[in-house]
Amino acid sequence: MNKSMLIPRQINDIPFTPVKVACGAEHSLFLSTKGDVWGLGQNKYGQLGKESKGMPLMYALNMIDLQGKKVVDIKCGSNHSIVQCEDGQLMGCGSNNRGQLGLTM
Numbered sequence: 001m002n003k004s005m006l007i008p009r010q011i012n013d014i015p016f017t018p019v020k021v022a023c024g025a026e027h028s029l030f031l032s033t034k035g036d037v038w039g040l041g042q043n044k045y046g047q048l049g050k051e052s053k054g055m056p057l058m059y060a061l062n063m064i065d066l067q068g069k070k071v072v073d074i075k076c077g078s079n080h081s082i083v084q085c086e087d088g089q090l091m092g093c094g095s096n097n098r099g100q101l102g103l104t105m
Contacts, residue, residue: 014038014061024076024094029083030061035070037083038063045079047094066091 016032023029026042039048040061046052049064066083069091073084080094080101092101 020074022074022076022081024081025078027076027079027081029064029074029076029081031071031074035072035086036063037066037071037074039081042079045095047076047079047081049081049093064093 014030016030016034016036016038018030018038019033020031021028022031024041024047027039027047028041030038032038037049038061040059041048043050043052043059048059048062049066050059050062066085069089070086071083072086075082077094077100080092080096082090082092082101084090090102092103094101096103
């Protein structure tokens with residue numbers, strides 16, 4: 001799956017209307033008009049909100065489970081993702097090896 005696209009191409013078959021896009025080193029997040037977050041790409045560190053042990057490391061477009069919360073903003077670092085919920089709560093997933101998620105392990 002290591003194919004670079006040198007010319008921009010339309011992303012087809014998106015089942016939602018995106019209002020915001022955020023990109024990490026090898027993953028992308030999309031925020032829908034409904035406040036859902038969708039992701040695709042590399043998940044080696046769980047940056048797509050999916051368990052990475054024994055699971056595929058590369059994902060096609062999937063909705064990220066945020067316990068029914070409506071999201072208003074999305075951000076990506078190299079190997080982590082942070083979303084801001086409508087109620088102001090921040091949620092993060094992915095690599096936390098330098099404390100970039102603000103979580104103690």
